[in-house]
Amino acid sequence: MNAQKRYEIFARLREHNPEPTTELDWTTPFELLAAVLLSAQATDVGVNKATARLYPVANTPQAILDLGLDGLKEHIRTIGLYNTKAENLIKTCRILVEQHGGEVPRTRAALEALPGVGRKTANVILNTAFGEPTIAVDTHIFRVANRTGLAKGKNVVEVEQKLLRHVPKEFLKDAHHWLILHGRYTCVARRPRCGSCVIEDLCEFKDKVDIG
Numbered sequence: 001m002n003a004q005k006r007y008e009i010f011a012r013l014r015e016h017n018p019e020p021t022t023e024l025d026w027t028t029p030f031e032l033l034a035a036v037l038l039s040a041q042a043t044d045v046g047v048n049k050a051t052a053r054l055y056p057v058a059n060t061p062q063a064i065l066d067l068g069l070d071g072l073k074e075h076i077r078t079i080g081l082y083n084t085k086a087e088n089l090i091k092t093c094r095i096l097v098e099q100h101g102g103e104v105p106r107t108r109a110a111l112e113a114l115p116g117v118g119r120k121t122a123n124v125i126l127n128t129a130f131g132e133p134t135i136a137v138d139t140h141i142f143r144v145a146n147r148t149g150l151a152k153g154k155n156v157v158e159v160e161q162k163l164l165r166h167v168p169k170e171f172l173k174d175a176h177h178w179l180i181l182h183g184r185y186t187c188v189a190r191r192p193r194c195g196s197c198v199i200e201d202l203c204e205f206k207d208k209v210d211i212g
Contacts (some may be wrong), residue, residue, distance in 0.1 A: 001148040001204060008197045010171035013178040016198050022128050025051060027131040029104040031059055036124050037089055037116050042079050050076045054193035061093035061102050088116035106130050133172035135163045140183025149204030
């Protein structure tokens with residue numbers, strides 16, 4: 001795929017959705033971090049329902065530590081894998097309080113040192129909470145990048161590096177959200193909705209499906 005086509009793809013995605021953002025509910029970097037930690041193998045809707053109960057009671061690292069492991073589990077038990085997630089969140093809160101003054105760090109290395117935080121989660125926090133031009137390649141972005149021809153790669157790191165190299169600078173900050181939303185609602189896994197896709201004529205996918 002050439003640079004002109006890539007530019008037009010992102011120009012159209014921007015026109016269609018000028019201010020994209022995560023579908024997780026959050027107001028502080030810590031709330032976002034906690035929500036992302038809880039979102040693994042869970043829907044954003046399910047996480048938002050849980051955090052709507054949790055955050056009015058405890059929405060800071062210290063408050064969650066004060067809640068305790070069992071108290072935290074009570075608030076998030078509707079989410080899959082809640083036992084493991086609660087343990088990771090408690091450990092993360094302890095590190096944030098003891099090593100970062102209760103604040104979410106703004107460096108990749110410090111973020112990835114937190115329990116349950118890998119490269120993808122660190123990229124989400126850096127991009128969404130702090131406005132860094134990072135791209136967190138999840139299954140949606142991996143699929144869209146490969147299927148459209150935007151950035152083909154055999155693994156998420158390869159796709160991430162190619163996207164960072166090829167996405168025009170003016171679109172880089174929001175590219176993460178555009179691609180996730182496009183993969184979630186239009187370029188879906190089994191039967192992509194090519195008939196209602198705003199970039200269908202630019203996409204290099206050979207087996208297009210004419211459904212809206």
